[in-house]
Amino acid sequence: MSENGHGVKFWPGNIVVAEAAVAAGCNFFAxxxxxxSSEIAHQMxxxxxxxxxxFVQMEDELGAMGAVIGxxxxxxxxxxxxxxxxxxxxxxNLGFGYMVEAPCVVVNVMRxxxxxxxxxxxxxxxxxQARWGTHGDHPTIALAPAFHQEIFLETIRxxxxxxxxxMPVILLIDEVLGHLSEGVVPPERDxxxxxxxxxxxxxxxxxxxxxxxxxxxxxxxxxxxGATWHTTGLNHDETGFPTTxxxxxxxxxxxxxxKVLGNxxxxxxxxxYMADDAExxxxxxxxxxxxxxxxxxxxxxxxxxxGLLRPVTVWPFPKDQVYEFxxxxxxxxxxxxxxxQMVYEVERAVHFDRPIKRVNKVGGVPIYPSxxxxxxxxxx
Amino acid sequence: MHFEARFSAVGGQGIIxxxxxxxxxxxxxxxxxxxxxxxxxxxxxxxxxxxVIVDDEPILFPRTSEIDFFLSLATRSYNRFGADxxxxxxxVIDPNLVTIPPEHEDKYRIVRVPIIELTSSxxxxxxxxxxxALGTMVALVDVIGEDSVRAALKRRAPKGTETYNLxxxxxxxxxxxxxxAAMS
Amino acid sequence: MSVDYMPxxxxxxxxxxxxxxxxxxxxMKSMIKxxxxxxxxxxxxxxxxxxxxxxxxxxxxxxxxxxxxxxxxISFATxxxxxxxxxxxxxxxxxxxxSAIGGNHLIHAARRNIDLTVxxxxxxxxxxxxxxxxxxxxxxxxxxxxxxxxxxPAFDLVKLLIGAGATFVARGHVGNGRQLAxxxxxxxxxxGFSFVEVVSNCHTQFGRRNKMADPMNMVNxxxxxxxxxxxxxxxxxxxxEKHFPVGVMFEDTEQAEYxxxxxxxxxxxxxxxxx
Numbered sequence: 001m002s003e004n005g006h007g008v009k010f011w012p013g014n015i016v017v018a019e020a021a022v023a024a025g026c027n028f029f030a031x032x033x034x035x036x037s038s039e040i041a042h043q044m045x046x047x048x049x050x051x052x053x054x055f056v057q058m059e060d061e062l063g064a065m066g067a068v069i070g071x072x073x074x075x076x077x078x079x080x081x082x083x084x085x086x087x088x089x090x091x092x093n094l095g096f097g098y099m100v101e102a103p104c105v106v107v108n109v110m111r112x113x114x115x116x117x118x119x120x121x122x123x124x125x126x127x128x129q130a131r132w133g134t135h136g137d138h139p140t141i142a143l144a145p146a147f148h149q150e151i152f153l154e155t156i157r158x159x160x161x162x163x164x165x166x167m168p169v170i171l172l173i174d175e176v177l178g179h180l181s182e183g184v185v186p187p188e189r190d191x192x193x194x195x196x197x198x199x200x201x202x203x204x205x206x207x208x209x210x211x212x213x214x215x216x217x218x219x220x221x222x223x224x225x226g227a228t229w230h231t232t233g234l235n236h237d238e239t240g241f242p243t244t245x246x247x248x249x250x251x252x253x254x255x256x257x258x259k260v261l262g263n264x265x266x267x268x269x270x271x272x273y274m275a276d277d278a279e280x281x282x283x284x285x286x287x288x289x290x291x292x293x294x295x296x297x298x299x300x301x302x303x304x305x306x307g308l309l310r311p312v313t314v315w316p317f318p319k320d321q322v323y324e325f326x327x328x329x330x331x332x333x334x335x336x337x338x339x340x341q342m343v344y345e346v347e348r349a350v351h352f353d354r355p356i357k358r359v360n361k362v363g364g365v366p367i368y369p370s371x372x373x374x375x376x377x378x379x380x
Numbered sequence: 381m382h383f384e385a386r387f388s389a390v391g392g393q394g395i396i397x398x399x400x401x402x403x404x405x406x407x408x409x410x411x412x413x414x415x416x417x418x419x420x421x422x423x424x425x426x427x428x429x430x431x432v433i434v435d436d437e438p439i440l441f442p443r444t445s446e447i448d449f450f451l452s453l454a455t456r457s458y459n460r461f462g463a464d465x466x467x468x469x470x471x472v473i474d475p476n477l478v479t480i481p482p483e484h485e486d487k488y489r490i491v492r493v494p495i496i497e498l499t500s501s502x503x504x505x506x507x508x509x510x511x512x513a514l515g516t517m518v519a520l521v522d523v524i525g526e527d528s529v530r531a532a533l534k535r536r537a538p539k540g541t542e543t544y545n546l547x548x549x550x551x552x553x554x555x556x557x558x559x560x561a562a563m564s
Numbered sequence: 565m566s567v568d569y570m571p572x573x574x575x576x577x578x579x580x581x582x583x584x585x586x587x588x589x590x591x592m593k594s595m596i597k598x599x600x601x602x603x604x605x606x607x608x609x610x611x612x613x614x615x616x617x618x619x620x621x622x623x624x625x626x627x628x629x630x631x632x633x634x635x636x637x638i639s640f641a642t643x644x645x646x647x648x649x650x651x652x653x654x655x656x657x658x659x660x661x662x663s664a665i666g667g668n669h670l671i672h673a674a675r676r677n678i679d680l681t682v683x684x685x686x687x688x689x690x691x692x693x694x695x696x697x698x699x700x701x702x703x704x705x706x707x708x709x710x711x712x713x714x715x716x717p718a719f720d721l722v723k724l725l726i727g728a729g730a731t732f733v734a735r736g737h738v739g740n741g742r743q744l745a746x747x748x749x750x751x752x753x754x755x756g757f758s759f760v761e762v763v764s765n766c767h768t769q770f771g772r773r774n775k776m777a778d779p780m781n782m783v784n785x786x787x788x789x790x791x792x793x794x795x796x797x798x799x800x801x802x803x804x805e806k807h808f809p810v811g812v813m814f815e816d817t818e819q820a821e822y823x824x825x826x827x828x829x830x831x832x833x834x835x836x837x838x839x
Contacts, residue, residue, distance in 0.1 A: 008407040010400055010415070028647055030639075050833045054646045054826060059672035063639035066632065066669075070612070070643030073630065074651075078643070096633050147438075180442050181400070181415040183407055204607070223628040223644060224651045228606045230574075230623060232631035241577070241623065287442075294440040369441050 009184050013177035014081075016148050016184055017107055018043035020155035021079045023186065025194050026105070027053035028076035030067035032060055032086060035119045036175040037109035040081035061086040065093035065106070072102040073231070075222030077159060081107035084126055085116060087133065094168055095134035098256070100231045101210075101218065103162040103169075103197055105155070110174040112364055121364025122175035124286055125338035130170045131315050137253055139260035141267055142170040142315035144286045148184040151177065153192070154312065160195035161267060165259045166217055172314065174337070176287040176366055209240040210252075216259050260316055269312040270321045274300055278307025280379060281329035283322060283346050285311050288337045288367050295372035304380045314342070322349035331379035335359035335372050355379075381411075381436045383523045385449040386465075387513060388429035388457035395453065397510040397536070399430035402517075404532035405524045406434045414442040418461075427457040434523060449521050450488070451513055453495060455479050470520040472513070472556075491520065491563070493556055499548065507541070508548035515552015519560065526553070572596045572606060574626045581620055585779025587738035587764030591685050591748075592621055594741060595654070598749035599627075609652040612641040614666060617692045617766075618658035618685040635666030638673045641680050649679070649823035654752070659686040660698040663719050667699070671728035674757045678822040681751045681758045684721060687766035695769035706773040725759045726814045732758035733814040738765055739787030743810070750812060756821045763790065763808065 011019070018040050021029075029044040031037075045055040054071070058064040061082055068078040082090060087108045097104060110126045112118030126133075130142040141161050145154040155171060162169040200207055200219035204226035210218045218238075221227050234242040235249045243249065260267060273293050275281070284292040289310040299306045309325045311318050326332050326346070332354050334343040339360050347356060359375050361367045385402065389395040396417055403413035414433045431444045447465045451472040452458040458478050465471065468489055473480060475492040484490065493516050499509045511533060518526055530546060537545040573596070582588050599609065609627040613619035615634035622629035632640045637655045645653040662670050662684045673680060689707060690696040697707035697714045700721065704713045725733045732754040736744035744762060751758035765771065765782040776782040789807045791799070796809035 010403045010407070010413065028643065030643060049826070049830050050837065052830050052834070056642065056646060058639060058642070059668050062636055063642070063669050063672075066636040066639030067643030067646070069632075070630070070640035071647040072643070073640075074610075074644045074647040076643070076647040092633055093636060093639075100630075176416075176442065179416060181403065181417075182439065182442065183403070183412060223610055223630075224608055224648055226607050228626050228628055230629040230631070232623075233633055234631070291441045297440065366443060368443070368445060370445070 007185055009186065010181050011148065011184055012039060012179055012181045013148055013151055013173055014039035014109065014179070015043050016151045017081065017155050017171065017173070018047060019186060020152040021105070021159065022047050022051065023152075023189070023192075024077070024156040024159035026077045026079045026159060027051065028068065028071040028078040029053075029055045029080065030058050030064040030071070030078070031080050031082065032058055032064045034061070034083045034086045036111055036178050037081045037083045037086075037107065039178070040107060040109070044079065061089035062093055065090040065097070068104045069093060069097045069100070069102045072097075072104045073100070073223055075225070077163070078104045079107070080104070081109065083109045083111045083119075084113040087126060087129060091134040095136060095138065096233045097168040098134070098138040099233050101166040103166050105158045105162055105169050105171060107171045107173070109178040110172060112362060118364045120175065122287065122366060123337050123362060123364070124174055124288060125341065125362065126172065127314060127336070127338065127341045130172055139257045140170065140315040141165070141167065141260060141313070142172055143269075143312060144172040144314045145312060146177070146286050146289050146310065148177075148180075148182045150312070152184055152186060156192055156194075160193065163195045163197045164217070164266070165263065166197060166220060167259065170315070172286065174287050208238045210236065210238045212238065212255060216255050216262065264316065267313055267316065268318050268321070270318045271310045271312055272325075273308040273310065275307030275309060275325065278305050279329060280304065280306040280331050280333065280376060281326050282306065282308040282333045282335065282372070283311070283326070283342070284308065284335045285314055285342065288335050291367050291369045292335050292372050294369035295376060298369065298373055299376045299380075304376060306376050306380075317345040317349070319345065319349040322346055323351070326350040326354050329354060332356045333359060333372070333375050333379065335367050335375070337361055337367055381434070381523065383434045383449070383521070384444040384447045385432045385517060385521075386429055386444060386447050386461060387451045388427065388461040389453040390457055391426050391428045393453055394507060394510050395428065395513060396430050398514045399432045401510075401514055401529060401532045401536055402432045402434065402524065404536055405528040408528045408531055409524060411436055411524075412439050414439045416443060427454065427460040429457060429461045449517055451516060452478050453509070453513070472516045472520070491516070491556065491559060493552070493559055495552070498551055498555055502551045503544060503548050505544070508544055511537075511545045511548035512552040515549045515554075516556045518549070519553045519556035567597050567600055569593070569596045572599055572626050574624055577624050580624055582617060583768045585765070585767060586617070587687060587762070587766070587783070588618055588621060588685055590738040590741050590744065591618075591656070591683060591762050591764065592624065594745035594748045595656075595683070596625075597745045598752050601749055602752055604652050604752070609654070610641070610644055611654045611656060612637045612644065613656050614661040615692075616658040616661045616690070618656060619661060621656050635661055635664070636669065637661070638666060638669035638680065638682060642673060642678060645678055645680055646823060646826070649827065652752070653680050655680055655682045657682065657684050658691070659684055659688065659700040659721075660690045663699045663721060663724070671724070674725050674728035674730035674759065676822045677729060677731055677756045677819055679756055681748075681754075681760070683748065683751070683760045683762060685762050685764045686721060687764040687770060689766050689770040691766045691769045695773060701770075705770070707770075708773070721759075721761045722813050729757075730759045730814070731756035731816040731819045732812070734759070734812045735761040735763065735808070735810045737763035737786050737790045737810060739783050739790065740810075747812060754815070755817070756819055
């Protein structure tokens with residue numbers, strides 16, 4: 001972990017995630033070894049006990065997700081990190097996290113798949129899994145930073161959003177970023193905000209764990225805080241106990257959606273690159289967006305009017321922003337390091353009304369700027 | 381300015397540190413740097429490399445595509461990682477450990493520096509291989525100031541090894557300069 | 565002395581969903597006796613469960629309760645306990661939940677020696693899902709997925725847990741509530757991972773398929789086979805086959821508890837490098 005006179009760290013992306021998690025107030029980590037995410041666990045095991053926090057290497061991925069949710073319900077700010085196969089295993093308990101509204105952050109350092117796939121090589125093929133991986137209806141918040149400085153800030157934001165909306169938040173990076181070292185300047189503590197979950201401070205005897213009379217986000221009370229309360233992965237009412245009342249369940253599931261879709265002003269985040277007068281638009285996220293930016297820069301040097309929209313918050317998908325960006329473009333290009341996932345969202349966002357060129361790749365070698373440049377030249 | 385370097389070896393030769401030093405030296409000069417090590421399941425004994433990119437501008441695409449300096453300490457790593465190298469690029473090989481295809485003699489500017497032998501005879505401990513290798517780059521490429529590399533090495537070297545690492549850097553620089561002089 | 569159960573019961577949730585005569589009630593009663601005896605305050609206590617009939621127990625208990633996913637209760641409990649090692653954390657589970665789908669967490673929590681008590685209500689069957697055979701269904705017994713008799717040998721949970729490193733292991737049964745309550749009390753009081761197997765009755769799903777549809781028939785089938793460990797040891801192999809030993813089967817109070825180890829590490833790091 002590098003340090004020089006200018007305070008610039010030369011950290012691998014995985015280390016950035018761990019350092020930022022601690023900066024965000026994370027005090028619990030449970031994980032299971034898996035390439036290419038393990039360095040996050042290594043660093044958390046080093047950092048957490050120094051600050052009085054707890055690290056545990058669980059017996060499997062399912063257990064790691066369970067421990068994280070348990071710790072969260074006891075009041076911890078909890079993190080777990082994994083990669084594709086491990087994410088697949090975590091999904092049932094992740095769904096439990098959505099159901100009981102347990103704030104926590106889950107990092108997926110994406111690698112090639114399906115199955116064991118390419119353990120040491122990158123991909124972006126878990127984008128749809130992040131949205132629809134666990135069974136049942138639920139909203140998703142997933143962030144996909146592309147630069148190390150952004151990874152730091154988005155990791156903090158992931159914790160803040162988890163706390164604010166009482167739900168798991170997914171941080172999607174990939175092997176390119178996880179193992180890439182680049183300069184990052186950790187912000188001073190007063191340069192960023194730390195959000196804590198809204199706390200119930202009423203009479204312990206009267207505590208209702210899912211009291212939404214004052215808003216869509218029920219105030220939280222950790223276990224062992226004077227009250228005795230219950231929750232369950234079953235559909236439940238404001239008391240936390242199971243219900244099969246269809247009307248209540250439908251209202252409650254809509255409430256979950258409203259927590260996210262009704263607060264897009266704080267959740268959404270997109271970045272633009274040379275987009276002002278662009279006639280050709282690129283929509284790309286994460287590490288592939290960096291290749292796309294390099295291609296845009298080269299194309300601009302050749303006089304081609306091309307610009308980029310980069311979703312940083314990938315879920316909920318920034319459909320309105322993509323519509324505004326894409327509606328007047330003569331062509332859209334969607335480079336993604338998979339065989340086509342985000343492109344479906346882009347198509348829908350522009351009402352299937354714009355020509356779209358896909359740039360897809362799998363196999364472990366990232367999309368190079370030259371490949372995106374070739375696509376730009378093709379439609380220019 | 382955009383510069384790409386690749387240091388390759390077999391696992392255990394400790395070449396990865398070279399990348400970190402270059403990046404730190406770049407930061408000291410206000411430049412940007414990105415580094416990607418190979419990440420293979422077989423870490424020890426297998427071919428390994430570290431890529432470093434240095435740029436005046438923020439680095440967008442963080443992987444190498446046109447390498448400006450290549451160093452190899454093993455034939456296996458030369459063959460595995462010797463791609464994407466620009467024509468005429470300085471290529472440092474350890475002549476005791478690396479055999480290259482004859483056609484590469486004209487394609488690249490091959491510089492033969494017996495890095496491992498030098499490290500062994502001049503420093504006595506192989507942990508300084510990285511610094512000697514770094515010295516060859518300093519002698520061949522004028523991208524980052526020598527003083528910045530020295531400052532970064534001093535800062536990044538494990539405690540107690542700073543003096544030897546700096547000495548190793550000089551061994552690399554001087555040996556390469558002598559070899560270059562003999563070549564011309 | 566009479567026990568006041570009600571401070572630990574969510575009265576408004578009664579009547580419970582279990583079949584009349586179900587063994588789980590005996591387990592719940594024993595747990596509450598131990599809570600009261602050890603003066604565990606409801607708000608300082610958490611009971612965690614997975615999925616199944618037994619896992620509905622926390623819903624009736626007026627403590628902090630969490631009804632999790634199938635097999636995973638111990639992992640959730642691990643997170644809770646690590647974050648709040650000053651509090652009491654108990655896991656209640658059925659035989660399928662704990663030793664089939666959740667078997668991995670069971671053995672590793674034991675190995676870690678984390679201060680949890682895991683109580684397994686072993687009724688030899690998957691009750692809630694419809695009488696399928698479980699890892700503790702006796703060889704030859706009938707189940708909805710073993711219509712010709714079970715072909716798989718059963719786990720001996722006590723041996724499994726001793727092998728895995730649990731530092732307190734006991735076995736009781738629903739035919740002797742007083743004894744069971746004393747085992748559960750000892751398990752709660754034990755510092756480290758404690759495990760109590762409760763040999764229990766599911767006359768509805770197990771009994772009905774195995775000529776013990778009446779609850780008392782099945783409870784008697786259990787009670788008649790239960791003998792003290794000492795008595796069991798002196799039995800012939802043939803007699804042992806027809807019985808099972810009950811008692812505190814293993815206890816080690818020397819082994820350091822996991823959270824204590826962790827808190828010691830934190831204290832040591834703080835000393836070396838004050839914040």
